[in-house]
Amino acid sequence: MTAFKGGLHPPYYKEATREREIRPAALPKLVRLPLQQHIGAPAKSVVEVGQHVKRGQLIAEAGGYVSAAVHASVSGKVTAIRPLPHPFGSKLPAIEIESDTWDTPLEETVSIGDVESLTPDQIIEAVHRAGIVGMGGAAFPTHVKLKPPKGVTIHTLILNGAECEPYLTCDFRVMIERPDDVVAGARLLQKAVSAKRIVIGIEANKEEAIETMSEAAGDFSDIAVESVEVKYPQGSELQLIKALAGIELPKSKLPLEAGFVVQNVVTALAVFEAVTKGKPLYERVVTVSGDGVKEPGNFLVRLGTSFGELLEQAGAVAEDAAKVIMGGPMMGLAQHTYEVPVIKGTSGIVVFREEEVEIAEALACIRCARCETRCPAGLATARIGLAAEFGKFEIAEALKVMECIECGCCSYVCPSKRPMTHYMKAAKAEIMRKRQREKAASGE
Amino acid sequence: MENRLLVVSSSPHFRAKGSTARIMCDVIVALLPAAVGGWIFFRNRALVVIAASVAAAVLTELLMLRMRKRKATAADLTSAVVTGILLAFCVTATLPWWGAVLGSAFGIAIAKHCFGGLGFNIFNPALAGRIFVMHAYIVQMTLWSPTYYEKQEREKSPAVHPEEATAQVDGETYATPLGKVKEGVQQKRPIEEIERSLPSYWRLFVGNVGGCLGETSALLLLVGAAYLLMRRVISIYIPLAFLGSLALLTWVFGGIHMVAGEPRMYLFHGDPLFHVLAGGAVLGAFFMATDMVTSPMTPKGMLIFGFGCGAITTIIRLWGGYPEGVSYSIFLMNICVPLIDRFTMPKLFGANFGK
Numbered sequence: 001m002t003a004f005k006g007g008l009h010p011p012y013y014k015e016a017t018r019e020r021e022i023r024p025a026a027l028p029k030l031v032r033l034p035l036q037q038h039i040g041a042p043a044k045s046v047v048e049v050g051q052h053v054k055r056g057q058l059i060a061e062a063g064g065y066v067s068a069a070v071h072a073s074v075s076g077k078v079t080a081i082r083p084l085p086h087p088f089g090s091k092l093p094a095i096e097i098e099s100d101t102w103d104t105p106l107e108e109t110v111s112i113g114d115v116e117s118l119t120p121d122q123i124i125e126a127v128h129r130a131g132i133v134g135m136g137g138a139a140f141p142t143h144v145k146l147k148p149p150k151g152v153t154i155h156t157l158i159l160n161g162a163e164c165e166p167y168l169t170c171d172f173r174v175m176i177e178r179p180d181d182v183v184a185g186a187r188l189l190q191k192a193v194s195a196k197r198i199v200i201g202i203e204a205n206k207e208e209a210i211e212t213m214s215e216a217a218g219d220f221s222d223i224a225v226e227s228v229e230v231k232y233p234q235g236s237e238l239q240l241i242k243a244l245a246g247i248e249l250p251k252s253k254l255p256l257e258a259g260f261v262v263q264n265v266v267t268a269l270a271v272f273e274a275v276t277k278g279k280p281l282y283e284r285v286v287t288v289s290g291d292g293v294k295e296p297g298n299f300l301v302r303l304g305t306s307f308g309e310l311l312e313q314a315g316a317v318a319e320d321a322a323k324v325i326m327g328g329p330m331m332g333l334a335q336h337t338y339e340v341p342v343i344k345g346t347s348g349i350v351v352f353r354e355e356e357v358e359i360a361e362a363l364a365c366i367r368c369a370r371c372e373t374r375c376p377a378g379l380a381t382a383r384i385g386l387a388a389e390f391g392k393f394e395i396a397e398a399l400k401v402m403e404c405i406e407c408g409c410c411s412y413v414c415p416s417k418r419p420m421t422h423y424m425k426a427a428k429a430e431i432m433r434k435r436q437r438e439k440a441a442s443g444e
Numbered sequence: 445m446e447n448r449l450l451v452v453s454s455s456p457h458f459r460a461k462g463s464t465a466r467i468m469c470d471v472i473v474a475l476l477p478a479a480v481g482g483w484i485f486f487r488n489r490a491l492v493v494i495a496a497s498v499a500a501a502v503l504t505e506l507l508m509l510r511m512r513k514r515k516a517t518a519a520d521l522t523s524a525v526v527t528g529i530l531l532a533f534c535v536t537a538t539l540p541w542w543g544a545v546l547g548s549a550f551g552i553a554i555a556k557h558c559f560g561g562l563g564f565n566i567f568n569p570a571l572a573g574r575i576f577v578m579h580a581y582i583v584q585m586t587l588w589s590p591t592y593y594e595k596q597e598r599e600k601s602p603a604v605h606p607e608e609a610t611a612q613v614d615g616e617t618y619a620t621p622l623g624k625v626k627e628g629v630q631q632k633r634p635i636e637e638i639e640r641s642l643p644s645y646w647r648l649f650v651g652n653v654g655g656c657l658g659e660t661s662a663l664l665l666l667v668g669a670a671y672l673l674m675r676r677v678i679s680i681y682i683p684l685a686f687l688g689s690l691a692l693l694t695w696v697f698g699g700i701h702m703v704a705g706e707p708r709m710y711l712f713h714g715d716p717l718f719h720v721l722a723g724g725a726v727l728g729a730f731f732m733a734t735d736m737v738t739s740p741m742t743p744k745g746m747l748i749f750g751f752g753c754g755a756i757t758t759i760i761r762l763w764g765g766y767p768e769g770v771s772y773s774i775f776l777m778n779i780c781v782p783l784i785d786r787f788t789m790p791k792l793f794g795a796n797f798g799k
Contacts, residue, residue, distance in 0.1 A: 004793065005793075238793065248795075248796060249797055250792070323451045323453075325457055331455050334451065334457065358458065363562075364561065366467070366519075366562065366736050367563065367739075368467070369736070372741055377792070380789050400792055403792060411456050411459065412460055415462050415463050415467055419454060
């Protein structure tokens with residue numbers, strides 16, 4: 001299969017952490033668990049201030065179908081439920097728990113029974129109950145992805161191990177250290193959607209992971225481990241489907257509708273632990289890297305741990321640390337404070353030093369079309385950028401800006417240092433607002 | 445962790461090296477071999493014209509930016525230098541320095557800044573300036589001069605070019621190769637005689653022929669073009685389509701034979717190599733038509749654009765009043781760019797799904 005058109009080869013900077021074994025981060029003294037850690041409706045708190053909770057205890061239930069439950073990541077006392085700094089930018093409601101340092105687990109009362117005899121619905125129910133969301137970064141509730149619309153049969157479960165974002169190695173480490181559990185999780189997911197086969201896509205430069213995963217999948221004839229071209233953004237869902245199945249899906253179509261379910265390898269691990277051990281999603285692997293971090297590494301972190309507390313364990317940040325990114329440098333979110341917590345979608349924390357932070361003045365577009373040749377979505381990005389710059393959002397809409405996957409390639413290559421991706425996001429947000437206004441006006 | 449101020453900005457958080465100014469500098473570097481060629485063939489006159497043109501371009505750019513209350517960036521200034529050099533390249537070395545100054549100033553002030561400055565101009569500023577000077581000072585612009593070496597040869601053995609034996613060495617009645625063809629056909633001179641008066645392919649390739657200051661040496665221009673291709677500043681689509689269609693069309697329609705003393709078209713007997721090497725085809729195809737701001741954005745659009753340039757050049761050269769048509773062809777195709785862009789959009793990922 002050929003890869004998607006466009007894309008690029010940014011420096012990967014994975015050397016700093018690819019050999020670092022996953023190690024548990026120290027138990028945080030305080031966790032702040034936002035009710036919104038996923039795409040969809042925020043969860044609803046079911047605890048009260050002053051209440052004592054145990055590790056793994058449900059503290060907020062899903063706030064709708066597209067939503068996910070939140071569980072306590074330490075045992076201790078709920079000290080506050082109020083808006084607190086959130087990686088998405090502003091303050092959002094969160095439950096604050098002060099650890100009692102005992103880390104008492106909740107007695108698991110749900111009997112799993114024989115894993116082999118579980119029905120698809122039981123698996124989906126367990127995933128739902130554990131509050132699992134896509135852990136590649138998008139954080140879309142996993143149980144929703146496991147329920148195809150009526151009349152659609154899922155043929156392929158794609159396991160995403162591409163990990164194309166620079167710096168990040170958490171997926172890689174999980175594939176190296178826990179390949180059997182990842183495959184077991186994948187089999188549960190496969191069963192949940194009754195897929196005929198599993199394809200595991202891994203970028204060709206991760207030879208070790210391809211090896212360990214192939215070994216783990218060795219016994220099963222319906223699992224294929226495929227090496228895919230090293231090219232950013234190969235790990236984007238639609239681009240990965242193209243590479244593995246040769247089919248180009250528009251962004252307006254859900255992969256589900258075409259018979260594909262795509263899940264990240266770390267999500268598969270979480271599914272394995274939720275279904276077989278009844279373990280809710282209260283911790284995750286986080287890569288901490290970047291020149292601003294003294295001792296980069298991969299950590300198993302309790303959700304709600306503040307960036308600051310985790311960074312201390314990576315040898316603290318350099319004196320001139322100037323930018324803190326949740327996720328990788330291509331699609332990650334820059335943070336304004338170290339107080340924000342690790343959430344379900346936090347695949348990494350990358351810290352840049354002052355010299356790496358580029359604040360370039362944007363110049364006029366010279367129509368070099370580098371952005372358009374690199375756009376994996378095949379968009380007329382230069383023209384959309386101009387339309388958005390001058391507030392002509394209806395032109396941006398006509399030019400299909402809604403198909404943009406926000407991968408960042410356009411900004412990356414622009415010689416005039418234009419904030420191309422930002423223009424795309426701004427246009428998309430504006431169009432969404434307009435559509436909502438129209439919907440409201442039409443009386444729905 | 446002490447809360448030092450952190451930088452917050454939209455993703456992505458790092459970018460490729462390279463800048464617009466770097467692109468312009470690459471173009472300047474790529475034009476240097478041909479500039480040296482201009483000096484070799486036309487001596488110090490060439491340097492005077494280039495210097496006057498570049499200085500005027502940069503000063504006009506600064507003036508216009510100030511009038512428009514914009515900050516002068518490295519990108520603006522380096523792009524003005526490119527315009528200055530290109531304008532000098534497509535005028536004669538004998539042009540008085542003020543002619544080059546006028547052309548440059550017109551290109552930058554009118555063709556570039558009246559449309560919004562760098563990135564917003566419809567026409568290639570250098571070409572617009574050239575066309576302005578051409579029409580305002582047609583006499584000065586068509587006083588072609590032979591190269592330094594041609595002059596020396598003639599002084600040694602005037603009989604080599606019998607039809608030019610009487611030509612004054614200062615070149616008043618000197619004609620470019622394309623001019624010789626046009627004149628010869630118009631005067632219904634025998635084909636063999638016209639052909640005899642033309643320089644060899646080698647001379648054309650090296651650039652030891654009369655013409656505009658920087659256009660004569662295909663060799664030196666190609667050296668620069670190779671650099672631009674290697675640096676990926678330009679792609680091959682436009683030059684390929686331009687020169688390819690020019691070669692094809694002049695081969696098909698460019699042949700002439702005499703029927704009862706009248707020149708008639710002789711299909712499939714044209715001289716494509718001559719048409720590609722003579723005049724400003726190589727300069728235009730690699731350095732003018734490829735100007736990003738004034739050319740299409742997709743490979744398909746670039747091929748259409750290049751083909752249009754080649755076709756219009758052919759029409760002007762074979763049937764038009766001027767011996768040369770490269771600058772007009774690019775100028776006319778510049779007008780078509782928005783339309784070409786509109787009909788050659790990039791292919792949307794997933795557009796074929798369900799079809």
